[in-house]
Amino acid sequence: MMMRAAPARLHHGALGLFLSLLVLVLFVLSLFLGPADLGLPDLFKAIDGDDGILQAIFWQIRLPRALLAVLVGGSLGLSGAALQGLLRNPLAEPGVIGVSASAGFGAVLALYFSAAGLSLSVPLAAMTGAFLATALLLVLARRDASVLSLILAGVAINALAGALTALALNLSPNPFALADMVHWLMGSFADRSHRDVMMAAPFIIMGMALLLLSGRGLRGLVLGEETAQSLGINPARLRLLVTLGAALCVGAGVAVAGAIGFVGLVVPHILRPWVGYDPARLLWPSALGGAALLLGADSLVRLLPGGQELKLGVVTALIGAPVFLHLIWSTRRLMR
């Protein structure tokens, strides 16, 4: 495993407090960022509610965007941490192993067949795609849980989901719908409404609750599945718990924000030494860290100069892919 020296172990809760404060600060900060230059007095005016435009900007544009960053970022960070604990592999991440791409395919399929645009069928289809991909991966990883076979399975699932998505787009009768889907798949929180938040939030919260229940089991898995079982953990129940939780989180997130990769890879990787590599204690900090990362990254894309706002998924991929390469390099000894 990673050979870096572990930093001094923080007092239980200090890390959580720090990350919570970070999320809070970034959340407030993100409310002030956007094309319209607004300051703190404007926020109070918006809350007081005597200026219609200010109100609309804060409540209809900025707040949903920040809320989605928290929900999607938190759920992606948590999904990564839980999947890595389940598969005992630091490279297991929804984007890397094809779960996000499969959710994207599910969403595209639902969009393709639904005339009404975004409806409840989109997150449901995305969650189904995510669940099937995770289940398939677990079946493949059970035979041989090595890093290499997991990554290869991920490559295959990614390729399959990508091919099916391309097929759906290829057969799309409407070129405008096509451009929309491609843009949306890149991942962004721009121009999202309360409707998106309300649609995704219940599923994401449910998924996160399931994943947060997995801590005890993931801790047992440090010594492998059989020892975990001998310690009173039910491995089948644990697999189902994490698979369902991750599918709910990733599916609902992808349905409203598109594919935002590498959050679940980068965040647990950074935080793991700070919790003594304990897969259970990693869960909450990863959720907070994911929320902070996406709030920060989403603020960054709004701060960058230039006419065209960068897609968030593009930014996270630019940050995440090098980390992924670094992780492959440092875990190469595990590859057989």
Add this chain to the structure above:
Amino acid sequence: MTLAVRDISISLDGQKIVKGASLAVSSGELVALIGPNGAGKSTLLKALAGLLPYREGAQNVPVSASTTSIRKAARLRAWLGQDAVIHWPVTVERLVALGRLPHLDAFQAAPHADREAIHQALSRTGCLHLADRPATHLSAGERARVLLARALATGAPFLLADEPVAALDPAHAFHMMDLLAEEAKAGCGVLVVLHDLNLAARYADRLVLMHEGQIIAEGAADHVLDDHNLARSYGIRVARGPHWLVPVGRSEP
């Protein structure tokens, strides 16, 4: 107290591994389960640990892995698997604390009783000085003792260990067997799979010899390790001294 299975059969991937074996371990005794590779020792041990479903008796009554609550079963017997992998570089103390999992509720942090049990397990195995080291960076001897400490931390009345001395040099192997014997003396029922026949003869109160999924001899070392049994199960000839035996070749078929 006795942990026992009677006339059980186990099939894995359609192959019959254990064929009607009966085995019992009582509190305070150290039982060595011996036999050649592929005899079914590990599989039988896993069945006793509640990790594998099996069939029982002449009627082949299926017994699932968890007839009672899986957590309750985990408190009854600690299982120390063969070459267990440690997947994350957690500290030795955290690793040993895993032994307390059967006692914890999902939302509960380790209370005082757990701390005491963890400390006890570390001190009895001579691992206190390792407590803050990453569990992935240990020598084979340290690692074996730490994994034993993890099993002891459960405080279960039965301990099932699968080849705990496989990777150890003679001195470390003696140390490990001393620790297991101490546990038995303290009242734990210890069942240990061994390949070293001398260690088995020296430490075990009772030997159980397995061959092709069946138990073919059971009892004191003199009786179990006679020429006939060794030729039949291991297919070896041995030279003997007062407290030792050395394989000198394969027996004629």
